[in-house]
Amino acid sequence: xxxxxxxxxxxxxxxxxxxxxxxVSNAKLFSGSxxxxxxxxxxxxxxxxxxxxxxxxxxxxxxxxxxxRTGLGLKAQINNYSVFDRKNYFYADLPQGYQISQYxxxxxxxxxxxxxxxxxxxxxxxxxxLHMEQDAGKSLxxxxxxxxxxxxxxxxxxxxxxxxxxxxxxxxxxxxYVRKLRSILRYLGTCDGNMxxxxxxxxxxxxxxxxxxxxxxxxxxxxxxxIRFVMAAIxxxxxxxxxxxxxxxxxxxxTRLWDTTKLVTxxxxxxxxxxxYRYFPDPDLLPLELDPEWVEEIKRTLPELPDEKKAxxxxxxxxxAYDANVLVNEKAKADYFETVAKGxxxxxxxxxxxxxxxxxxxxxxxxxxxxxxxxxxxxxLIDLIADNTISGRIAKDVxxxxxxxxxxxxxxxxxxxxxxxxxxxxxxxxxIDQILAANADKVEEYRSGKxxxxxxxxxxxxxxxxxxxxxxxxxxxxxxxxxx
Amino acid sequence: xxxxxxxxxxxxxKGLAEKQFTAVELTEAHVRAVEKARPLNAFITxxxxxxxxxxxxxxxxxxxxxxxxxxxxxxxxKDLFCTKDVLTTAASHILDGFQPGYExxxxxxxxxxGAVMLGKVNLDEFAMGxxxxxxxxxxxxxxxxxxxxxxxxxxxxxxxxxxxSAAAVAARVALGATxxxxxxxxxxxxxxxxxxxxxxxxxxxxxxxxxxxxxxxxQAGPMTxxxxxxxxxxxxxxxxxxxxxxxxxxxxxxxxxxxxxDIRGLRVGIPKEYRVDGMPAEIxxxxxxxxxxxxAAGATPVDISLPHTKYALxxxxxxxxxxxxxxxxxxxxxxxxxxxxGNSLNEMYENTRGAGFGKEVRRRILIGTYVLxxxxxxxxxxxxxxxxxxxxxxxxxxxxxxxxxxTPTAPSGAFAIGEKMDDPIQMYLNDVFTxxxxxxxxxxxxxxxxxxxxxxxxGLQLIGKPFxxxxxxxxxxxxxxxxxxxxxxxxxx
Numbered sequence: 001x002x003x004x005x006x007x008x009x010x011x012x013x014x015x016x017x018x019x020x021x022x023x024v025s026n027a028k029l030f031s032g033s034x035x036x037x038x039x040x041x042x043x044x045x046x047x048x049x050x051x052x053x054x055x056x057x058x059x060x061x062x063x064x065x066x067x068x069r070t071g072l073g074l075k076a077q078i079n080n081y082s083v084f085d086r087k088n089y090f091y092a093d094l095p096q097g098y099q100i101s102q103y104x105x106x107x108x109x110x111x112x113x114x115x116x117x118x119x120x121x122x123x124x125x126x127x128x129x130l131h132m133e134q135d136a137g138k139s140l141x142x143x144x145x146x147x148x149x150x151x152x153x154x155x156x157x158x159x160x161x162x163x164x165x166x167x168x169x170x171x172x173x174x175x176x177y178v179r180k181l182r183s184i185l186r187y188l189g190t191c192d193g194n195m196x197x198x199x200x201x202x203x204x205x206x207x208x209x210x211x212x213x214x215x216x217x218x219x220x221x222x223x224x225x226x227i228r229f230v231m232a233a234i235x236x237x238x239x240x241x242x243x244x245x246x247x248x249x250x251x252x253x254x255t256r257l258w259d260t261t262k263l264v265t266x267x268x269x270x271x272x273x274x275x276x277y278r279y280f281p282d283p284d285l286l287p288l289e290l291d292p293e294w295v296e297e298i299k300r301t302l303p304e305l306p307d308e309k310k311a312x313x314x315x316x317x318x319x320x321a322y323d324a325n326v327l328v329n330e331k332a333k334a335d336y337f338e339t340v341a342k343g344x345x346x347x348x349x350x351x352x353x354x355x356x357x358x359x360x361x362x363x364x365x366x367x368x369x370x371x372x373x374x375x376x377x378x379x380x381l382i383d384l385i386a387d388n389t390i391s392g393r394i395a396k397d398v399x400x401x402x403x404x405x406x407x408x409x410x411x412x413x414x415x416x417x418x419x420x421x422x423x424x425x426x427x428x429x430x431x432i433d434q435i436l437a438a439n440a441d442k443v444e445e446y447r448s449g450k451x452x453x454x455x456x457x458x459x460x461x462x463x464x465x466x467x468x469x470x471x472x473x474x475x476x477x478x479x480x481x482x483x484x
Numbered sequence: 485x486x487x488x489x490x491x492x493x494x495x496x497x498k499g500l501a502e503k504q505f506t507a508v509e510l511t512e513a514h515v516r517a518v519e520k521a522r523p524l525n526a527f528i529t530x531x532x533x534x535x536x537x538x539x540x541x542x543x544x545x546x547x548x549x550x551x552x553x554x555x556x557x558x559x560x561x562k563d564l565f566c567t568k569d570v571l572t573t574a575a576s577h578i579l580d581g582f583q584p585g586y587e588x589x590x591x592x593x594x595x596x597x598g599a600v601m602l603g604k605v606n607l608d609e610f611a612m613g614x615x616x617x618x619x620x621x622x623x624x625x626x627x628x629x630x631x632x633x634x635x636x637x638x639x640x641x642x643x644x645x646x647x648x649s650a651a652a653v654a655a656r657v658a659l660g661a662t663x664x665x666x667x668x669x670x671x672x673x674x675x676x677x678x679x680x681x682x683x684x685x686x687x688x689x690x691x692x693x694x695x696x697x698x699x700x701x702x703q704a705g706p707m708t709x710x711x712x713x714x715x716x717x718x719x720x721x722x723x724x725x726x727x728x729x730x731x732x733x734x735x736x737x738x739x740x741x742x743x744x745x746d747i748r749g750l751r752v753g754i755p756k757e758y759r760v761d762g763m764p765a766e767i768x769x770x771x772x773x774x775x776x777x778x779x780a781a782g783a784t785p786v787d788i789s790l791p792h793t794k795y796a797l798x799x800x801x802x803x804x805x806x807x808x809x810x811x812x813x814x815x816x817x818x819x820x821x822x823x824x825x826g827n828s829l830n831e832m833y834e835n836t837r838g839a840g841f842g843k844e845v846r847r848r849i850l851i852g853t854y855v856l857x858x859x860x861x862x863x864x865x866x867x868x869x870x871x872x873x874x875x876x877x878x879x880x881x882x883x884x885x886x887x888x889x890x891t892p893t894a895p896s897g898a899f900a901i902g903e904k905m906d907d908p909i910q911m912y913l914n915d916v917f918t919x920x921x922x923x924x925x926x927x928x929x930x931x932x933x934x935x936x937x938x939x940x941x942x943g944l945q946l947i948g949k950p951f952x953x954x955x956x957x958x959x960x961x962x963x964x965x966x967x968x969x970x971x972x973x974x975x976x977x
Contacts, residue, residue, distance in 0.1 A: 047586060051814040053579065054566045054588060054693040056728050086810050088856070092829055097813020148829070150818065278856035280865060283700035283807055285729050 002170040003211065006242045011208045013238040014215055015168035016128075017230075018203040019181055021160045021191035022135070023066045029134050029158035030057030030100065037197050041140075041151035049156040051095035056284050059084075063158040064288065065298060066190040067107050067132050070160055072299050073188045074127050076111025080290040082131075088278040093137035093150050101161075103279045106131035107288065113164070113184070114307050115176045116329075120321040125177060126165030135159050154198075160191070166205065166215065171231040171238070178202060178227050183306050183329050195226050202230050206237045208245065216241070217251040221265050224258050233258040237265045309334055317346035326354050332368045333358075339375035344382050352378060356396070360403050372406035373399070381410040390414055390421050391471055422469045425477070431464045432457075432477055446482060454478065488513035489656040489977060493557050493713040496659060500546065500556045507546070507556030511539035511600050514558040517657045517977035518602055523634040524625045524975065526651040528563045529571045530603040538600040545598065554720050555598025560658040562649050563604035564611055565591050565704070566693040570601075574695040575609045575619035578815045578840025580822040588693025589725045590662060590704045597720040602658050605648030609842045610812065611669055611697045614914040616647025617901060618844040624648050626677060626898050627655035627973035628940055640898040640940070643673030643914075649707045650677040657977045660708040660717050664694060666701045667800055668894070668918025671930035674707055675893035675943025678932040678969060680714045680960070681707040685951045686925035687732035688718075690725030696811040698804040699730075701922040711931065711960040715739035718953065734951060742954035743961040748782030750959065753886030757793035758917055760895060766936045767892045774890055774933055774944045777966035778959065786886045790878040795871045796920040801912060802855050802868035803923070808845075809852025815840060847908065876924045883949050888959050891917050893930040893943035921947050929956045932969040941971070 003010035028035060031048035048055040071078050085103040086096075108130035115123045137155035139148050162181065168174050182200060185191035192199050202225070207218035219241070221233050241251050255274070256265040281287075304312070306328045313324040313334075327337045327350065336357075341349035357378065361371055381398060384390045390398065394414075401413050414420055422428060435457060436443050446453040461474045488510050491499065499505055515532045535558060542556040566572045566584035573579045587595070595601070608618040616624040624647040626640035642651040649661035650673035663670035665683035674681030682705045689704040696702060706717035719740070724733040754775060759768070775785050817823035817836030824835035841849070855864035882889065894914055904910040921928035927950070930943040944963060948956045 050819055052566075052584065052586075052820065053572070053574070053582070053695040053814070054584075054691070056692050058727060058729055088810050088813060090813065090816065090830075090833060092816075092818050095814060095819060097816060098810055276858045278810070278853065278858075278861075280806060280810070280856055280861070283698075283730075284696075 002172070004208070004238055004242050007246050010211055011238070011242045012211045013170060013234070014166050014207045014209060014218075015170075015174050015234055016166035016205040017164045017168065017174060017177060018205070019162045019178065020201045020203075021070075021162060021185055021193070022199040023063050023132075023158040023160055024190055024192055025060060025063050025066060025158055027060055027062070028156040029060055029063050029132065031156050033156065035157050039153060041149070041153060043153065045152040045155065049095065049152055051097070057100060057282075059285065059288065060158065063132065064107070064290075066158075067130065067160055068290065068295055068298050069188050069302065070162075070185065070190045071108030071111065071130055072295075072302055073184050073190075073305055074108070074111035074113060074130065074162070076127055076130065077109035078290065078295050079105065079107055079109055080292055080295070081105065082107040082288045084282045084285045084288065085279045086282045089275045091136065091139075092148060093139045093152070093155070095137065095152065095155055099134055099136065100282055100285070101133035102131035113177065113180055115173060115180060116310075116325045117176060118172070120325070123173070125167040128163040128165050130160050130162045133159050133161060171234040174204065174234050175227050175231040178230055179329070180306070187303055187305050187331050198225065201225050204230060204234055204237070206234055206241070207251070208238055208241045216245075217253050219251065219254055219256050219265070221256045221258050222268065229258060229260060232263060233265055236263065240265065317341060317350065319346065319350050323350045323354055326358070330368060336368055336371070336375045340379045340382065342379070344379060345386070348382055348385075349379075352382060352399075356399055360399075364403075372404075373402045377402060377409055384410055384414060388421055388423060388470060390419055391467070393471070394419050394421065394467060419468060422465050423473060425473060428461070428465065428469050428473055429477055431469070432461055432474070432481060435460045435464060436481060443482065454482070457482070487656075489517045491659065492710045493554070493659045493708060493716050494710070496557055497555075497716075500551070507539040507542035507600065508536065510556055511535050511558050511602075514602055514658060517655075521652070521655050521657045521975075521977040524627060524651045524655060525622050526605050526624055526648040526655070526657065527560070527603045528573055528575065528606050528621045528648070531570060531601055532603075534570070535600050535602050538595070542598050542600060552596065552598035554594060554716065556600060557598070557659050558600040558602050559594065559717075560602050560605045560649060560652045560661040561591055562607055562646055562662050562664060564607060564664050564695045565662055566695065567591055567601070567604065570604065572604065572695070573621065574611070575607045575621055576840065576842070576845065577620040578822045578837070579820075580840070582821050584693070586693060589690035589727065590694065590721045593723060594662070594717075594720050599720065605652055605661060607648055608645035608669075609845050610695065610808070611645040611664055611666055611702075612808070612844050612848055613644040614668070614672060614911055615641035615899070615901070615904070616644040616673070617641060617905065618644075618842050620842060623901055624651050627651055627975040628677060628898060630939070630974055633975045639901045641676070641901055643676035643894075643898065645669040646673050646681075646707060650674055650679060650681070653677070653679050653707050653709060654973050655975055655977050656972075660706055660713055662704060662721065663707045664697075664702055664704050665918075665922065665928075666697050666703075666804060667922050668915040670705045670707060671918050671928055671943070671945060672894045672914060674930040675932070675941065676898040678941030678971065678973065679707055679709050680711050680929070680931055680964070681705060682714050682718060682929040682953065682956065683921065683927060684718060684722060684953055685732075685927045686922075687730055688722040688927075688951070688953070690723070690728040690731045692725055692727040698807040699811060700807060701800075701804060703922070711957060711964045712740060712743055714929070715743060715957050732951070737954055739953060739957050742957040744958060745781075745961060745965065747778065747959055747962050750778075750783040750888065750955075751786045751886040752778050752783050752959070753786050753788035753882050753889040755788050755790045755793065755882070755889060755891060757790050758891045760916060763892075763895050764936075767895060767942060770933050770936075770942050770944065771890070771892050774963060777963060778890065781962045781966070783959075788882040788885055788889070790875075790882055790920065792871060792874040792878050793920055796875055796923055797912060797916055799868040799871035799875070800915070800919040800923060801851070802864050803872065805848040805852035806856050806865050807852070809849045809856065812841075812845070812849055844908075872923045875920050879920075879924045879926060879947075887949070888955050889947040891945045891947065893917060893945040897936045897938070897940040897942050917945060926950060927953045927956055929960050931960045931963045931967070933963065933967045934969065935971055941969070
């Protein structure tokens with residue numbers, strides 16, 4: 001358990017997160033408008049999205065399917081009867097004067113999410129609910145000295161609000177939660193998880209308490225848009241609260257903003273100033289009723305998710321929890337690994353993928369999808385080690401060449417550069433005989449007890465064969481000649 | 485030949501088919517009537533050029549043998565329906581200059597079937613009112629007002645909110661008009677002006693493109709001078725629309741075929757709760773007459789009870805304002821209509837909405853905002869929804885004993901502008917017989933039944949089972965035949 005050390009002892013941080021995830025869908029939640037990112041302002045706006053008189057919402061069935069898929073992926077209860085409500089408030093980028101959301105009867109109920117912690121352990125966090133809602137437009141305050149411009153491209157875009165139980169106990173856990181949730185959403189294909197494009201945003205509810213005490217008063221930090229900021233904002237906010245309490249103050253329930261330049265949270269509005277959203281069922285929409293058979297069908301077509309994949313990798317490939325985590329957090333990485341590991345030594349495959357490949361990708365700033373070394377070729381390289389064509393040592397060089405010259409197979413490189421391992425016993429013996437003859441003094445020293453010199457002879461032998469000699473054979477022959 | 489403007493739709497269709505006159509001639513006569521009727525203030529926007537253009541196209545279609553079911557019939561459109569590139573105001577200042585880039589489904593259906601648009605008619609602002617006295621574009625005068633046009637000693641209200649529609653149809657300015665009915669806005673003005681009006685079952689007509697007042701109650705319908713004309717016009721207006729999630733996917737019957745005159749064996753429910761205190765004797769008398777007519781035609785009156793009727797008005801004046809407070813939030817000065825600048829966003833909102841909305845609309849927004857507020861929601865909105873459910877049950881049970889229900893349409897005939905205006909509750913009481921029908925989503929029709937002591941028309945209301953408009957047309961036809969309502973208003977264009 002990670003506590004904050006205060007003047008008066010330990011403090012426990014209690015965190016619940018509300019993640020707003022944009023549903024992957026070509027059309028908006030209640031209109032046919034497109035949802036592409038980065039298009040010209042107000043180029044993806046229908047009369048419905050701009051709330052013209054007499055316009056009515058019609059639910060996009062694909063968005064419903066995506067929400068159900070996400071619920072199933074979170075092992076959550078799917079509510080076959082749910083209701084859309086209006087959340088009423090005035091703002092210039094909210095054309096209807098209300099947001100269509102789900103309040104009392106969301107489409108998805110209680111579920112769970114397994115955190116993969118850095119030490120390899122796991123912890124299950126409760127999901128309270130998931131509901132669908134529309135996004136608002138965007139206010140642009142920096143386009144004119146006294147006016148605000150409105151871009152309604154996002155207005156009506158489908159979001160899922162995924163609410164966790166107050167089960168998280170540190171900024172690190174909150175980070176792990178968002179990372180894991182993003183991984184699941186990407187596996188499911190229901191949200192692209194691009195936080196920098198606003199596809200995922202997070203409201204953080206933070207309170208502190210002395211261990212064993214009831215929950216403290218919470219503050220909500222709105223609209224945090226990266227995992228790094230989620231962790232930093234929670235860390236800051238928890239320490240701020242501890243400080244206030246230790247100075248004898250009280251925490252006021254309020255909404256706060258994360259200042260991304262000063263890296264502090266600031267008060268936005270207090271509970272007294274909080275909006276009264278006047279929720280009521282949207283009379284333009286009928287309650288959403290799902291056919292249980294349809295839900296079953298979605299369940300049947302669910303992909304293997306990170307937790308199951310991780311378990312399978314640990315069982316089938318005997319990978320450590322750590323390696324399995326690293327490999328499954330992105331589906332593309334897991335797929336890459338599986339291609340490499342298929343019919344090969346899984347441990348060796350895991351080492352090459354998580355070590356050499358990920359290291360090189362990281363250094364080059366590339367994603368797995370952009371890897372210059374294709375999974376099949378990395379597999380081919382491992383095959384060359386396995387059949388003694390090259391040594392592990394030479395393989396590192398071959399890999400470096402593969403990474404620099406995409407498209408070349410490891411076999412080509414080995415042939416071109418003449419890197420094929422020397423397994424001809426006669427040739428190696430010849431080389432060793434020459435080395436022993438040229439270093440008679442060292443042979444003498446070795447035989448009189450200076451065991452460490454064995455390494456010297458190995459090095460010389462490898463050097464003499466440009467590293468191509470099979471190291472096992474070199475060892476064997478040296479043993480025989482020196483000790484025999 | 486009778487004046488073209490005095491024809492029924494059915495006769496006009498016959499005349500057009502027999503080439504007695506062209507759609508252009510029929511339209512020209514009506515365009516002249518629109519001009520002549522200006523003292524009534526029934527129109528907000530007259531569209532004579534568009535009307536003649538549509539009439540020409542209609543004649544061309546007819547010549548090619550491609551005439552639709554309403555081809556060439558000039559009608560008026562309540563200015564709550566969005567009409568493409570034609571000013572659409574909802575009788576509110578806040579929609580100042582608003583010309584939609586789209587056409588409502590209902591009016592599209594009418595144009596598809598060949599109807600001709602004379603213009604956009606006046607109404608209570610955002611359809612909120614029972615007398616057509618809340619319009620930014622001024623009061624509509626009931627053509628039944630006694631005296632000389634333009635010099636009326638006592639200006640009567642046409643009822644509301646579809647007052648312009650009712651006045652135009654009664655004064656022979658249009659063969660029919662679209663109306664909308666949230667709590668009686670088709671039926672009550674129909675009764676006040678001696679015409680027929682039907683609010684179909686909720687879900688029959690698409691609400692797409694109709695400026696919303698209270699979404700769970702709003703329903704469009706026709707207003708015409710005969711039951712048959714309403715059958716013709718409703719058939720064109722309604723139908724499933726995937727753009728309205730509350731629209732119902734059911735076949736549209738040929739309502740005209742239901743007007744057989746044969747109601748033998750039909751059970752007609754007479755709800756005891758509709759005998760309200762202080763109801764004028766003439767209303768009571770007319771109701772009794774109606775029962776006699778139906779009995780004489782072979783129907784059986786059945787005493788029924790709708791016990792929660794007394795709570796209907798209270799529930800309605802919670803649900804409707806609640807929905808309106810949210811529906812009208814979009815009129816914020818940001819994207820269309822009126823904007824009155826301010827030094828901040830909130831100030832701009834206050835200036836715009838303060839100047840843009842009239843007193844009645846502001847009252848309902850305030851009531852609606854209040855009843856949805858945290859701490860009051862359960863006591864008001866939720867309670868009202870429970871009452872609504874009870875009222876539906878009342879009707880469900882009543883319809884086990886009867887096939888149709890007969891009541892007066894309104895507790896009085898038309899009153900004068902200025903009367904009942906100090907106390908909004910008095911005004912709301914006008915809707916006491918019509919509101920339960922909207923709360924239950926049922927079809928309701930008003931048929932002119934006779935004249936009261938002061939020579940003003942009174943209406944009878946028929947309430948039907950869900951999607952059983954056909955029975956309303958059948959029974960309505962019988963009442964129409966029995967009542968022989970041939971009186972015309974003092975002002976006829």
